[in-house]
Amino acid sequence: MMPMKLGQFHGGLRLPGCKADSMLSPVTAAPIPPRLYVPLKQHIGAAAEPVIRIGDHVLKGQLLADSDSHVTAPVHAPTSGTVVEIVEHTVPHPSGMTAPCIVIETDGKDEWRPNLSAHSQYHLLSPNELRQIIRDAGIVGLGGAGFPAFLKLNPGQDKLVETLILNGAECEPYITCDAMLMQERARDILDGLHIMRHAVQARHCIIGIEDHNSAAIAAMQAALSKEEQKHISIIAIPTRYPTGGEKQLIKVLTNKEVPSHKLPIDIGVVCHNVGTAFAVADAVLRGIPLISRYVTITGGAIKTPQNLITQFGTPMAFLLDHCGLQRDKLSRLLMGGPMMGLQISDLQTPVIKTSNCLLALGPGEAGDTHPEMPCIRCGECARVCPAQLLPQQLYWWSRARDFDKVQDYNLFDCIECGCCAWVCPSHIPLVQYYRFAKTEIWQQERDKRKSDHARDRHEFRQLRMERKKREDEERKRKKKELLQRANAGKDETKKSAIDEALARVQAKKAQQQTESRNTDNLTPAQQKQIEAADARRANQTPADTTGDEGSEA
Amino acid sequence: MSLIISSPHQHPANSVSRVMLSVVYALIPGCIAHVWFFGPGLLVNMSIAIAAALLTEAWILRLRRRPIKPALYDGSALVTAILFALTLPPLAPWWIPFVGIVFAMIFAKHLYGGLGQNPFNPAMVGYAMLLIAFPQEMTRWSVPQLPELHSLGWLDVLRHSFTGALPTGTGYDALTMATPLDHTKTQIALDQTVQAAHASYKFMGQIAGYGWEWINILFMFGGAWLIVRRIITWHIPAAMLCGLGLFALVAFLSAPATHASPLFHLFSGATMLGAFFIATDPVTAATTTRGRLIYGAGIGVLIYIIRYWGGYPDAVAFSVLLMNMAVPTIDYYTQPRVFGHKG
Structure with missing residues (x-):
């Protein structure tokens, strides 16, 4: 491993880890629930459209839905069973909204689709072929955002990838699925990393893991061969939230800042989650599409916190009950960690591709419910902000609904990590204000686009009408002029009209005389043909010497 | 839920x-x-x-x-x-x-x-x-x-x-x-030297007025505790004390007869109370790191100016109020460089 000077990002927090409880037992597969609710959209992008029909019997790994859109990911059957319906069902979303889900009544056989196409010789495939395999396997970023992985593995033609980073930081408290995955499946993660490296043609790779996670670091180091060490470094990074944020991790590992409103690829970096690498290895080497993932089930309301390999579509209640959820103790259920997690109000919400953790907070664990107090401008928020924003100014202008001002203070550089709200002595839900402002701005932009479009159309119509009016007037004016001239000197006009007509006829005649004939512009070949024909004719009637050359039509 | x-x-x-x-x-x-x-x-x-x-x-x-x-x-x-x-x-x-x-x-x-x-x-x-x-x-x-x-x-x-x-x-x-600051000010106005003014004051301590120096020292310790507890940051007190201390030092070195020593200024009147408890009031102070340094230094300099040239013996209140007015401007021009933005 080459010695490397780590970068540092501004602010951040040292949070209590709360990770040990869910790391006590090895990871096992979750039982298969009687019914799976597989959402058609488990990623960023367009929802997939069903390719199966209600009543179909599907096998594990069989394609359920896909889309023609560019930014999308197909969805596969997590187990074998019968598609009983496609319904609106609660999905993990801040609003607790419903979305179309394919409901599979499982048959318990967990029977695989035949002919899984494994590519052990992946290096013989082109990057494009690899991306296609990864796309068809429905792989999305498993770190949380759920952006289709094949798109992030496509740096574009003119972009060189200097560094491929695997994100094993897992900086949020409670979550341990990546840590367990690294401990148990280090080799697979490295295989996935090799495939990804081939797909983006990266020069070297870094795996970043928080330094408290010594077991994962050790496991990854042990799996790394001498040969691999030449281009893969495993780096222990300081435990500090949100070091697992993409831009923060890149800063720490490479000391480079991703410019505002740009992507990592713009500075030659591609960053993926360790879980995504594992899924890529599964897809390419074994032909297994993304149908399950490691999920941490933990929190004060859970009797036996643990990680389970969970099939997508499994209702959270089923999983939680399996881990001994004490419903009377449950104060809040989150998908994700306490800092950025999503509150889940319907326990029947299914686990999806981006569900890294189910956190069932117990009594008192969900933090105090202090009322919101006025901001006292203490500046703690600015001290901890990893984007070095002025959260209090953002709050101020968001609250005042001054959306120009809030953008002047770079609202869109906010990663919503929640550090500011965590330290705020006035218990102001700052992130909520930022999300509100962002949503309002997006809405305004949509409205503006709409109205711009309408205005453009209106203006164009106006223009068209004006032009038509102008043309009409012009025509009228000419007509009038002509009429006036006619009235002014009728005889003269008549005479001149006759003269003009005569002149026209003469001109026409003259033109006909000089009008080109089809013998005028001949190619040499045609000329030859004509000459040959003339010669034949001459031979046939030697006496006939016709002077008229151009008579044949 | x-x-x-x-x-x-x-x-x-x-x-x-x-x-x-x-x-x-x-x-x-x-x-x-x-x-x-x-x-x-x-x-x-x-x-x-x-x-x-x-x-x-x-x-x-x-x-x-x-x-x-x-x-x-x-x-x-x-x-x-x-x-x-x-x-x-x-x-x-x-x-x-x-x-x-x-x-x-x-x-x-x-x-x-x-x-x-x-x-x-x-x-x-x-x-x-x-x-x-x-x-x-x-x-x-x-x-x-x-x-x-x-x-x-x-x-x-x-x-x-x-x-x-x-x-x-x-x-x-x-x-x-009169307080030591007040007394010194009036004596200087009467063309006395600082030394004579201090000599004529009945209750001088080691570095400033009797009692005043201890009150200031203890407020300083209280303020240091707040910094350790991360209730306030060091920027405003440090900048204010430096602003006042350096200004006083330059004045003292250039004309020791008419300017009291920096130590006298630092441990007299409301200096330490102002530096650690009043200027640091988060609501009315600058909030950016650089802004806090400017804000604090401004108060320190103003304190000296008002104490020496102004009409009042102590100047913490007026200096703080004057700099309060400048806070929005200071904050606006001292925004930190946001992650991913050019400096």
Whole structure:
């Protein structure tokens, strides 16, 4: 491993880890629930459209839905069973909204689709072929955002990838699925990393893991061969939230800042989650599409916190009950960690591709419910902000609904990590204000686009009408002029009209005389043909010497 | 569980009242020294100010139809009242703290929208108003509590506060005197040297006025504790003390006869109270890191300018209020470089 000077990002927090409880037992597969609710959209992008029909019997790994859109990911059957319906069902979303889900009544056989196409010789495939395999396997970023992985593995033609980073930081408290995955499946993660490296043609790779996670670091180091060490470094990074944020991790590992409103690829970096690498290895080497993932089930309301390999579509209640959820103790259920997690109000919400953790907070664990107090401008928020924003100014202008001002203070550089709200002595839900402002701005932009479009159309119509009016007037004016001239000197006009007509006829005649004939512009070949024909004719009637050359039509 | 609750879902046990109470604890040593050296007058003023502050706050919140209890319990009115009382002469009639704090709470705090909205430090607004309106009562500072001097007990002070009566056989001449800063200023104006002025002052200590130096040292320790507890950051106090100290040093070195030493300025009057407790009031101070340095340094320089060239012996209040005005501008021009943006 080459010695490397780590970068540092501004602010951040040292949070209590709360990770040990869910790391006590090895990871096992979750039982298969009687019914799976597989959402058609488990990623960023367009929802997939069903390719199966209600009543179909599907096998594990069989394609359920896909889309023609560019930014999308197909969805596969997590187990074998019968598609009983496609319904609106609660999905993990801040609003607790419903979305179309394919409901599979499982048959318990967990029977695989035949002919899984494994590519052990992946290096013989082109990057494009690899991306296609990864796309068809429905792989999305498993770190949380759920952006289709094949798109992030496509740096574009003119972009060189200097560094491929695997994100094993897992900086949020409670979550341990990546840590367990690294401990148990280090080799697979490295295989996935090799495939990804081939797909983006990266020069070297870094795996970043928080330094408290010594077991994962050790496991990854042990799996790394001498040969691999030449281009893969495993780096222990300081435990500090949100070091697992993409831009923060890149800063720490490479000391480079991703410019505002740009992507990592713009500075030659591609960053993926360790879980995504594992899924890529599964897809390419074994032909297994993304149908399950490691999920941490933990929190004060859970009797036996643990990680389970969970099939997508499994209702959270089923999983939680399996881990001994004490419903009377449950104060809040989150998908994700306490800092950025999503509150889940319907326990029947299914686990999806981006569900890294189910956190069932117990009594008192969900933090105090202090009322919101006025901001006292203490500046703690600015001290901890990893984007070095002025959260209090953002709050101020968001609250005042001054959306120009809030953008002047770079609202869109906010990663919503929640550090500011965590330290705020006035218990102001700052992130909520930022999300509100962002949503309002997006809405305004949509409205503006709409109205711009309408205005453009209106203006164009106006223009068209004006032009038509102008043309009409012009025509009228000419007509009038002509009429006036006619009235002014009728005889003269008549005479001149006759003269003009005569002149026209003469001109026409003259033109006909000089009008080109089809013998005028001949190619040499045609000329030859004509000459040959003339010669034949001459031979046939030697006496006939016709002077008229151009008579044949 | 139908309410949408935004992340984060956990909070540490931090609150506005914790911040305010920490400030109160940090003030205790300095207050004890104050009472030790200048008698129980501070406690009488403080009690009146606290009671009036809380009552005024409750009354206005009722007028504004705002919840009263959380605002009273946040401790901000308590801190304002204590800081305000610390600026008053110990021997003052009851209406001095009363009028000052009521004015401060109404005009400097609630007319701007209450906690967090006020551009000016309320305690300093109250003090400045009193100083301008009632200069006589406000410049009558107590003599130190020394055995050879006639000092007033609890009951004497209370009686004076509410009736204006002094114990028989004493008068303001015997009980009060100019502060070291005041004395030095008037003597220099009379073409005396600083050394002569200090020599003619009856109660000089090691580095500044007797008692004053200890009060300042203890406020400094209290402030340091706040920095350690991360209630305040070091920027404003450090910048303010450097601004004042360096300005005083240059002046002292260039004309030692007419300029007192930097140490005298640092440990006289309200310097340390101002640096650690008043200038650091988060609501009215600059919030960016660079801004805090500018804000603090500005206060320090202004203190020296007003102390030497201005019309008032001490200058913390006016310097803080002047820099309060500059805060929006300072904050605007000292925004930090956002991650991913060019410098």
